[in-house]
Amino acid sequence: xxxxxxxxxxxxxxxxxxxxxxxxxxxxxxxxxxxxxxxxxxxxxxxxxxxxxxxxxxxxxxxxxxxxxxxxxxxxxxxxxxxxxxxxxxxxxxxxxxxxxxxxxxxxxxxxxxxxxxxxxxxxxxxxxxxxxxxxxxxxxxxxxxxxxxxxxxxxxxxxxxxxxxxxxxxxxxxxxxxxxxxxxxxxxxxxxxxxxxxxxxxxxxxxxxxxxxxxxxxxxxxxxxxxxxxxxxxxxxxxxxxxxxxxxxxxxxxxxxxxxxxxxxxxxxxxxxxxxxxxxxxxxxxxxxxxxxxxxxxxx
Amino acid sequence: xxxxxxxxxxxxxxxxxxxxxxxxxxxxxxxxxxxxxxxxxxxxxxxxxxxxxxxxxxxxxxxxxxxxxxxxxxxxxxxxxxxxxxxxxxxxxxxxxxxxxxxxxxxxxxxxxxxxxxxxxxxxxxxxxxxxxxxxxxxxxxxxxxxxxxxxxxxxxxxxxxxxxxxxxxxxxxxxxxxxxxxxxxxxxxxxxxxxxxxxxxxxxxxxxxxxxxxxxxxxxxxxxxxxxxxxxxxxxxxxxxxxxxxxxxxxxxxxxxxxxxxxxxxxxxxxxxxxxxxxxxxxxxxxxxxxxxxxxxxxxxxxxxxxxxxxxxxxxxxxxxxxxxxxxxxxxxxxxxxxxxxxxxxxxxxxxxxxxxxxxxxxxxxxxxxxxxxxxxxxxxxxxxxxxxxxxxxxxxxxxxxxxxxxxxxxxxxxxxxxxxxxxxxxxxxxxxxxxxxxxxxxxxxxxxxxxxxxxxxxxxxxxxxxxxxxxxxxxxxxxxxxxxxxxxxxxxxxxxxxxxxxxxxxxxxxxxxxxxxxxxxxxxxxxxxxxxxxxxxxxxxxxxxxxxxxxxxxxxxxxxxxxxxxxxxxxxxxxxxxxxxxxxxxxxxxxxxx
Numbered sequence: 001x002x003x004x005x006x007x008x009x010x011x012x013x014x015x016x017x018x019x020x021x022x023x024x025x026x027x028x029x030x031x032x033x034x035x036x037x038x039x040x041x042x043x044x045x046x047x048x049x050x051x052x053x054x055x056x057x058x059x060x061x062x063x064x065x066x067x068x069x070x071x072x073x074x075x076x077x078x079x080x081x082x083x084x085x086x087x088x089x090x091x092x093x094x095x096x097x098x099x100x101x102x103x104x105x106x107x108x109x110x111x112x113x114x115x116x117x118x119x120x121x122x123x124x125x126x127x128x129x130x131x132x133x134x135x136x137x138x139x140x141x142x143x144x145x146x147x148x149x150x151x152x153x154x155x156x157x158x159x160x161x162x163x164x165x166x167x168x169x170x171x172x173x174x175x176x177x178x179x180x181x182x183x184x185x186x187x188x189x190x191x192x193x194x195x196x197x198x199x200x201x202x203x204x205x206x207x208x209x210x211x212x213x214x215x216x217x218x219x220x221x222x223x224x225x226x227x228x229x230x231x232x233x234x235x236x237x238x239x240x241x242x243x244x245x246x247x248x249x250x251x252x253x254x255x256x257x258x259x260x261x262x263x264x265x266x267x268x269x270x271x272x273x274x275x276x277x278x279x280x281x282x283x284x285x286x287x288x289x290x291x292x293x294x295x296x297x298x299x300x301x
Numbered sequence: 302x303x304x305x306x307x308x309x310x311x312x313x314x315x316x317x318x319x320x321x322x323x324x325x326x327x328x329x330x331x332x333x334x335x336x337x338x339x340x341x342x343x344x345x346x347x348x349x350x351x352x353x354x355x356x357x358x359x360x361x362x363x364x365x366x367x368x369x370x371x372x373x374x375x376x377x378x379x380x381x382x383x384x385x386x387x388x389x390x391x392x393x394x395x396x397x398x399x400x401x402x403x404x405x406x407x408x409x410x411x412x413x414x415x416x417x418x419x420x421x422x423x424x425x426x427x428x429x430x431x432x433x434x435x436x437x438x439x440x441x442x443x444x445x446x447x448x449x450x451x452x453x454x455x456x457x458x459x460x461x462x463x464x465x466x467x468x469x470x471x472x473x474x475x476x477x478x479x480x481x482x483x484x485x486x487x488x489x490x491x492x493x494x495x496x497x498x499x500x501x502x503x504x505x506x507x508x509x510x511x512x513x514x515x516x517x518x519x520x521x522x523x524x525x526x527x528x529x530x531x532x533x534x535x536x537x538x539x540x541x542x543x544x545x546x547x548x549x550x551x552x553x554x555x556x557x558x559x560x561x562x563x564x565x566x567x568x569x570x571x572x573x574x575x576x577x578x579x580x581x582x583x584x585x586x587x588x589x590x591x592x593x594x595x596x597x598x599x600x601x602x603x604x605x606x607x608x609x610x611x612x613x614x615x616x617x618x619x620x621x622x623x624x625x626x627x628x629x630x631x632x633x634x635x636x637x638x639x640x641x642x643x644x645x646x647x648x649x650x651x652x653x654x655x656x657x658x659x660x661x662x663x664x665x666x667x668x669x670x671x672x673x674x675x676x677x678x679x680x681x682x683x684x685x686x687x688x689x690x691x692x693x694x695x696x697x698x699x700x701x702x703x704x705x706x707x708x709x710x711x712x713x714x715x716x717x718x719x720x721x722x723x724x725x726x727x728x729x730x731x732x733x734x735x736x737x738x739x740x741x742x743x744x745x746x747x748x749x750x751x752x753x754x755x756x757x758x759x760x761x762x763x764x765x766x767x768x769x770x771x772x773x774x775x776x777x778x779x780x781x782x783x784x785x786x787x788x789x790x791x792x793x794x795x796x797x798x799x800x801x802x803x804x805x806x807x808x809x810x811x812x813x814x815x816x817x818x819x820x821x822x823x824x825x826x827x828x829x830x831x832x833x834x835x836x837x838x839x840x841x842x843x844x845x846x847x848x849x850x851x852x853x854x855x856x857x858x859x860x861x862x863x864x865x866x867x868x869x870x871x872x873x874x875x876x877x878x879x880x881x882x883x884x885x886x887x888x889x890x891x892x893x894x895x896x897x
Contacts, residue, residue, distance in 0.1 A: 033386075039386055039389070087573060087577070090577065094577075094580075096577075096580065098385050098386065099332060099385070102332065102389070103525050103572060103576045104573050104576045104577065106521065106522070106569075106572060107522075107568075107569045107570065107572030107573035108569065108573060109569070110522070110566075110568065110572065111565075111569035111570050111573070112569075114563075114565040114566045114569065115566055117562050118559060118562045118563065118566065223515075226514065226515075230393060230397065233390055234390070237386075237390055266405075268401070268404065268405045269401065269405055271397055271401045272398055272402060272405070275394040275397045275398050275401070276394075278390065278394045279391070279394045279395070279398065282379055282383065282387055282390060282391045282394065283379040
């Protein structure tokens, strides 16, 4: 096996760049999963929608980049609210449970993805979002772009902002209260329904931001939401705690595992490496840490 | 003709994929989003064997089924103890790993897959055209459907449904749910492997894109749309989804490149609407093609809550049902338990030094007590005293940190719930944990031990014994339903019964296990006095049947009527014992109980 250790600095930086985005995506998914309790697979739909609205606004309607981005994010927030309000909440009230929400979510993705394909069937489905002043930055053996730098800064800004919001802002504390005990939160006058809408807005906007970055870096494509969904899933579930810091570290870990596998393997093997880590985690999960600790203690005498 | 045959072949292949997924999703309640990957394992195995090893159609097909079944079995091992959301994640990971492996391995053809798979050749007959393939695929599909039908419409399928409804309650009835889940995964994966191999031979190629997550989603859509938990629903779902494209193309005059997309938009929207408005799908769980005969025999069908009330008014709801049952019971069953009634001193269960901590909380702090044979013992105490935790420790739902639980002299501490149930100690639950979408009769029939129809091999190798055992299980279940006065409601869905009736079904279910130690968790709490009296009489009769009963109960008036002896539990310890009247005459215990 040919080990390419000379690529280590570049692969490490790539890992941090991607991992920062994964951390933010994980935060977006975890906010909805852990607070509203929705297994929101239609998160991929929100992601795709944000990118397409921004691209269409910029390309077809000639809007400058910033208004196009704002429009994309507004569309994501609105789609998030409508999904919770019109689809999930009534389903939950009827006892649809996790499976019902998962299925409805699946239906929404199928509709959105194929509507996009139908709408642009006569044009190219590959739609990049132009307008960002992308330049190369080279530091010794490492190269990245201004877009990468912006993406990392945005991810960390969002992670820190959400951490501060959850800790200090009244609405942030509402989110924590509903996450820990929705019944008790209701008793003290916090509406879980409103908090659910709030996390859908937050989660959708964060997802939208990185969808737009993806459209700027590569392009908007109808099935662009799947891969980030899988990564967001993974970060949200692998993170030992629901805190932006824990999610950030988990995201960086996933990004580094994916990227550093490039030392030994070609890029097409990286999903195998990442998902093998997930598989290993899920295999170990049933053993449970306290039991594992007990086994280790017993073994150590 | 060839066009129609082509569509029919696609329907057959997707039908196998859909009904095999239904076995997992609709019957066992295991959500997987990687089903297409198992078809892929079968497809690639058949393709590789046919192209590289020159294996013929039939052996390649058999190898594909076995390979997929083995891979399914392996994947099922970590899946057994995972929550629903983690199971979804696991199957997603399996799917991505499979597609990445297939598309990155040159021996499997990389992203293009394996091409030029030879046409099937069977007994000198070569299959070239879709109409010829149809003659080959139709019997294969029928055979696969019959195998699937045998699994799901049988005592085995009944256990799968019970697992779907409530895994813990199923374990408490002595079923090893892990083995059932592994078998379900293996069978479903094997059938998916068959479909994958058929697809490989039909299209003469296999490629990673044929078996990715999107394809799995399509199969899920077929199952949901057709109807989960019904044997034929997914077949209808597969047919509708496959045939929608040509219908859109020809009848609505939609261009070929758009028809597939329109189909998916319609089905995506339908999926959202179906789950909101008709979650049971087009064909509901208990729908049968035998509608007319069933209509003529309406009394046999599961009935609604309204019908339940009507029957309740007219049916046998006399408390004396349990008492009259005694005449035919004595000496018939409880002595069947290994080890007989109890030790020489008459103790059936001896608990010593039982401890359990949850983090910093000592929920059970060294509990000692005994249950004498044929007596009703009460376990009383304030909320949070640890009474239900003691039941969970005794029955293996949670393992104790320390202490012993001797059932007829054998230590059962740390054994699994199903093992303890088989040794003769079973429990009910505070929240009843009835299998809501099964009938009362099916709930009780599930308590049978050693039913050959509940085993993987027994289903196919002992059809006569299965029929006989099923008849016997039904008779026995009806007997116990009659004991609790519910034989008139045997065919009602358990979820449609009144809460007190559900508690009675739970008691009948325990009794049908023929266990002689019954742990009843709040059997009377939360029901009106009339029902409380009735359940009290049933419990009183249990003593006369020679059962050893331990009751956790907050309805002290009712408990006083049935309990011979009581233990008082507070803060994880037993602090007093005696008759309930004696305990409740102690001011300190009254204060501890009521928190005054």
